[in-house]
Amino acid sequence: MAGKFEITSEIASFGGKILKLTHESAVLRCKMAVNLYLPPNQGKVPVLFYLSGLTCTGDNCLEKGFLQAHASKLGIAIVYPDTSPRGLGIPGEDESWDFGTGAGFYIDALKEPFKGSYNMYSYINDELQQQLFSEFDQLDSSRISLSGHSMGGHGALTIFLKNPGKYKSVSAFAPISNPINCPWGQKAFAGYLGDDQQEWAKHDATELMKKYSGPKPAILIDVGTGDNFYKQKQLLPEHLEDAAKSVGWDVQVRYQPNYDHSYFFVSTFGADHIAHAAKFLGTNSTL
Template identity: 55%
Template sequence: MVSQTPEQIGTNQSFGGQQLRYKHQSAVLNCEMTFSIYLPPQAQKGPVPVLYWLSGLTCNDENFVHKAGAQQHAAEQGIAIVCPDTSPRGDGVADDPDGAYDMGLGAGFYVNATQQPWAEHYQMYSYILDELPQLINKEFPVDGERISISGHSMGGHGALTIALKNPQRFKSVSAFAPICSPLNCPWGDKVLSNYLGDDRHTWKYYDAVELIKQAQQHLPVLVDQGTADNFLTEQLKTELLVSAGQVADFPIQIRMQPDYDHSYFFIATFIAEHIKFHARALL
């Protein structure tokens, strides 16, 4: 189901292209959503490939837009970048009862919730995979057959799991400091038990380590992880992704970057390399 025509709420010229922001009513999420899209100058002449960027906990559609410095590199490569919000929003949308940052608003975890009160709105997996791309393909000059996906932290988890479950839909996937195994970290224990219930078998469908083990198709994967990331040991579990790739003979490129932390300074440092990585698969 394609959403209604989005309403433009922001526009800025950037590196010969346009950084745009829209709101629309989402049928999947049952609320109003915002997204940002960068259209490179090449889009003025015809459809361009598109990279979806999924942000992390506490973020919305604008964090990457303002902090990553990606527009210059997207313009050079002729790639559009779509930045969705990280969760449903609005009156009546469930939030963490204690007001914590790691569940509820700003923390959709890119899953389809099955438990109440979350299931009514928290269908971010379907929104990212189906509803939003249908809207983007209909309304903007992008090539819906040339799509890649990337993300940071919670969004890195989302990018990896969505691409690994749907390798026919994406040309490549990359991630910065992804939550690699929600089955094995406190964030996953809290969020997935609430969104999906206590049957941990259902969690495996949203765990990149488990999906790597089962993968039948090997699409290009790039992961960057900073060694000074304060979430690395307890929450991100990069070593499990390394091991899974080795056991499954899945050719993942995982780069440990000395002294980099979890911030957008880290993302801005390597975003040009990630966009070039995707360009090789898209162009």
């Protein structure tokens, strides 16, 4: 046991190391697993939080996205958290793949029986960061960026927009960009937040962007045109594009021909997203 974290294994990767960690979360009321990639640099390093999508854990992108290959060259640490509390035994949390376990949506639940434990927003934005920066001196708490995939892209965008100035940059792979208008978001928000759609809008990147007041760094978003969820109108990146244009924000949405929703897509464009974060995190190296 090292401080608040137990290091369950240490794995060499691209000159740096992966620390597989567990810790007790007060806000989620359970033990959580998290992966931390430390680049080979000495001294303080900036930090990218990568938020994963529906059904994923903190292992999926670590093992299939290979972001640490690029982060190693640029001197960036990556945190890969989990996507929900685990093993709470709440009725209904394991009945479907897009709600409950593995589907925390990076919000704080207001509706029972999820209220009081499904608090992924507070976990990512507050508790996990406080514990990591307290435990690992090499992590620079003044230089943090966000990225994520699908539900995690939604999480990265909304956490960025809710905290003006806290994060240096944000990017996303195939984000759920307008959840109040897609089936995934409507199901999750009804289950976690209740029926008040004004409350839903507080957790929607498209709606938050329209009212945002703070620094506006360029945002990079990639979406595959072969992504079935894009075709099914679950992602709605065009709605986010319209909101960005209405407020004069440089949001680059790149529609990548033929790419799907998988980690083949994420790994293909991962270098671009790490480089995007590096521009704002102030690293001295280049890919």
